[in-house]
Amino acid sequence: QKEVEQDPGPLSVPEGAIVSLNCTYSNSAFQYFMWYRQYSRKGPELLMYTYSSGNKEDGRFTAQVDKSSKYISLFIRDSQPSDSATYLCAMSPILTGGGNKLTFGTGTQLKVEL
Amino acid sequence: ETGVTQSPTHLIKTRGQQVTLRCSSQSGHNTVSWYQQALGQGPQFIFQYYREEENGRGNFPPRFSGLQFPNYSSELNVNALELDDSALYLCASSLDGGGVTDTQYFGPGTRLTVL
Numbered sequence A: 001q002k003e004v005e006q007d008p009g010p011l012s013v014p015e016g017a018i019v020s021l022n023c024t025y026s027n028s029a030f031q032y033f034m035w036y037r038q039y040s041r042k043g044p045e046l047l048m049y050t051y052s053s054g055n056k057e058d059g060r061f062t063a064q065v066d067k068s069s070k071y072i073s074l075f076i077r078d079s080q081p082s083d084s085a086t087y088l089c090a091m092s093p094i095l096t097g098g099g100n101k102l103t104f105g106t107g108t109q110l111k112v113e114l
Numbered sequence B: 001e002t003g004v005t006q007s008p009t010h011l012i013k014t015r016g017q018q019v020t021l022r023c024s025s026q027s028g029h030n031t032v033s034w035y036q037q038a039l040g041q042g043p044q045f046i047f048q049y050y051r052e053e054e055n056g057r058g059n060f061p062p063r064f065s066g067l068q069f070p071n072y073s074s075e076l077n078v079n080a081l082e083l084d085d086s087a088l089y090l091c092a093s094s095l096d097g098g099g100v101t102d103t104q105y106f107g108p109g110t111r112l113t114v115l
Helices: none
Strands: A004-006 A011-014 A018-027 A030-038 A043-050 A055-060 A062-067 A071-076 A085-093 A108-113 B004-005 B011-013 B019-024 B030-038 B044-050 B053-057 B065-067 B075-080 B089-092 B108-114
Touching: A004 A085, A004 B075, A011 A018, A018 A085, A018 A108, A018 B030, A030 A062, A030 A108, A043 A055, A043 A062, B004 B089, B011 B019, B019 B089, B044 B065, B075 B089
Parallel strands: A011 A108, B011 B108
Antiparallel strands: A004 A018, A018 A071, A030 A043, A030 A085, A055 A062, A062 A071, A085 A108, B004 B019, B019 B075, B030 B044, B030 B089, B044 B053, B065 B075, B089 B108
């Protein structure tokens, strides 16, 4: 079983739709949760990060973490064609020393259509 | 733009050969991490270097090795290439090692094909 599971999609939605992207994880040591966006032929870029359970909002994006269920989500409101990309969840334990290794999900491919 | 660059963009090698991939981190970033991203998969952590010392390693064999230089550049070396090594190799730089909030900025990657 993978430490982080993510539905690979592809997910196709009309412009303006609300998109929900999800990951589940099995490692209780994960305390720090991130969402990255990766356009074709590019490296991942950080969208949001959060430590704690609950919601964190940044513009059209909302990250949600439920540690009791080991489940995280990213919501995109008013989706735009420019949001078409692969979305990767990533997690890290809080380390007292060095090496903040990120563990990624497989990524969900999103297409927002006009 | 993140300021992290990688070279070359694409590379084709044959099984058994050796390859060196290069990364130039953002100025002032003391930490570089390397990831392997197979097609349709998320990036997998290979190792991290902090101030020129290895600072954590994932589940990759010793034929994957690295170097970090004082001028914010780094290398990933892979010996005895196997077909399964075909992937996008990403480097990510961050300001300081060990900080969980230390954002990792990714380069565009080098796509390696092993024939």
